Amino acid sequence: KRPEDSLLPEAQRLLRDVFALKDTVTKKEVLELSALTGAARTHVNDFFTGQQSRVKRLIQMATDGTGKVDVSSTAEYTQSQFFPTNTSSLTTLSSLEAFEKLLDHMRAEKSFTGQSNLLQLILEADFVPGLRFFLENGGLRVLAKWLTQAASEEQTSLVRLILKALLHLPMIHAIPAHVSPLVQIMTKLRLYFATGTLPFVIKITSQ
Known part of the structure; x- marks a missing residue:
């Protein structure tokens, strides 16, 4: 089970915005983020730990010998990790x-x-x-x-x-x-x- 699976969309968006600014948080910040998002403190901690590990893996996976990033492989990996089951066929329930x-x-x-x-x-x-x-x-x-x-x-x-x-x-x-x-x-x-x-x-x- 991935850390983000335990978070609702709005909580994920907020935590990702915070992670974009800083990749580590203090205990006090964890408490504040927990109160703000409604997520458990362990889930906030797990989210940041998971994001740090994911960034490292993406760099390892996407960087070839020349130091260039393979954008297509990075995008494919990220999409598979962040999004739930595809429900695009269920835009409306009318039958x-x-x-x-x-x-x-x-x-x-x-x-x-x-x-x-x-x-x-x-x-x-x-x-x-x-x-x-x-x-x-x-x-x-x-x-x-x-x-x-x-x-x-x-x-x-x-x-x-x-x-x-x-x-x-x-x-x-x-x-x-x-x-x-x-x-x-x-x-x-x-x-x-x-x-x-x-x-x-x-x-x-x-x-």
């Missing part, structure tokens, strides 16, 4: 086929960045038959898994995004056996936020 592809992508997606992108697609979708298909074909199980992982990794923004996606779904069509474990997880997370997650639980279970 059952698109929702089927969405579920395939969700089951395969490991990075928090990729998960965030897929959740945004769900929030933008208004094709009710597709949303119902999502619920009836294991979508809630995937979201429950993501919710547990995001909470354990202190990904507050992603947790909120998952809860927002759940409120967007027509939960009246959800399979009860899939809802029950999700509600249990959300109830356990009631102390995760200062305001609690119980309002989300109440709204979802009452639909």
